[in-house]
Amino acid sequence: xxxxxxxxSGSIGTGLVEIFTKRKLDDAMLEDLxxxxxxxxxxxxxxxxxxxxxxxxxxxxxxxxxDVKAILASEVEQVLAPVAxxxxxAPDKKPFVILIVGVNGSGKTTTIGKLALKFRQExxxxxxxxxxxxxxxxxxxxxxxxxxxxxxxxxRDQGSDAxxxxxxxxxxxxxxxxxxxxxxTAGRLQNRTELMAELEKIIRVMKKVDATAPHAVLLVLDATxxxxxxxxxxxxxxxxxxxxxxxxxxxxTARGGILVAVAEKFQLPVHFIGVGxxxxxxxxxxxxxxxxAIAGIED
Numbered sequence: 257x258x259x260x261x262x263x264x265s266g267s268i269g270t271g272l273v274e275i276f277t278k279r280k281l282d283d284a285m286l287e288d289l290x291x292x293x294x295x296x297x298x299x300x301x302x303x304x305x306x307x308x309x310x311x312x313x314x315x316x317x318x319x320x321x322x323d324v325k326a327i328l329a330s331e332v333e334q335v336l337a338p339v340a341x342x343x344x345x346a347p348d349k350k351p352f353v354i355l356i357v358g359v360n361g362s363g364k365t366t367t368i369g370k371l372a373l374k375f376r377q378e379x380x381x382x383x384x385x386x387x388x389x390x391x392x393x394x395x396x397x398x399x400x401x402x403x404x405x406x407x408x409x410x411x412r413d414q415g416s417d418a419x420x421x422x423x424x425x426x427x428x429x430x431x432x433x434x435x436x437x438x439x440x441t442a443g444r445l446q447n448r449t450e451l452m453a454e455l456e457k458i459i460r461v462m463k464k465v466d467a468t469a470p471h472a473v474l475l476v477l478d479a480t481x482x483x484x485x486x487x488x489x490x491x492x493x494x495x496x497x498x499x500x501x502x503x504x505x506x507x508x509t510a511r512g513g514i515l516v517a518v519a520e521k522f523q524l525p526v527h528f529i530g531v532g533x534x535x536x537x538x539x540x541x542x543x544x545x546x547x548x549a550i551a552g553i554e555d
Contacts, residue, residue, distance in 0.1 A: 258549045260531025264512030265552035299517025329551035336543035341525040351429035351437040353469040358476035360443030363504035369401035370538035380435040385425035386411035390442040419461040426465040480509040504530035
């Protein structure tokens with residue numbers, strides 16, 4: 257986790273050292289601190305809270321950088337703790353249908369493979385549905401994951417109707433008594449109304465087979481997009497009824513703080529974060545670990 261968030265914590269840490277070295281705390285330093293936190297995409301509300309916490313009882317005194325990091329970690333943990341929730345597969349829903357949504361390039365198909373591995377390690381019978389019918393590469397990628405993990409896969413030719421595939425996939429998962437059905441979807445920009453309408457159709461068709469499906473709608477967010485993630489959560493939430501988040505590519509950005517801003521505003525469960533390329537790099541989200549890592553605190 258600390259390695260994965262090194263860019264984010266490094267960017268914040270360097271800024272803190274520049275501000276709090278050999279000076280007594282004044283308004284200019286507090287403004288600089290708030291600027292650093294906002295630039296790290298922690299969000300204005302959290303940045304203001306942290307700045308106020310640092311100011312309390314320390315005005316016109318020399319402030320130790322490690323104290324500031326401890327306050328930062330504590331405030332971030334308070335924001336994240338309520339949303340750091342595991343993804344629970346309800347045993348009375350069989351198959352438990354998980355719909356994966358997000359924009360192009362966010363890492364949906366890879367995330368499905370990594371989730372399938374976790375479920376298989378728990379002994380669950382998993383089926384994959386290659387619902388990204390726009391991209392032949394996505395269909396092939398899921399086939400490879402399916403073969404590697406021993407998962408059944410439902411796929412159609414490129415360009416096929418994704419809603420029809422969703423219908424067939426739930427039927428097949430019911431017939432095979434799968435525990436979990438993971439359904440991929442094509443990447444769609446949140447401002448393309450016709451693509452979002454297609455997503456609504458997929459969900460409508462799913463409900464014709466199982467009125468309670470999908471049982472989880474996971475939005476995969478790419479941490480490198482920064483503030484754009486806020487719009488994605490808002491629109492996908494409205495259209496698809498997002499139930500939880502997976503944030504990927506945290507190792508590739510200095511903007512990992514965006515997860516804090518998203519948590520503060522939307523209060524959606526954060527189930528997993530991705531901090532690398534391998535299957536093991538999709539980790540269950542732990543608020544304290546993330547908060548200390550982004551603050552650059554060595555355990």
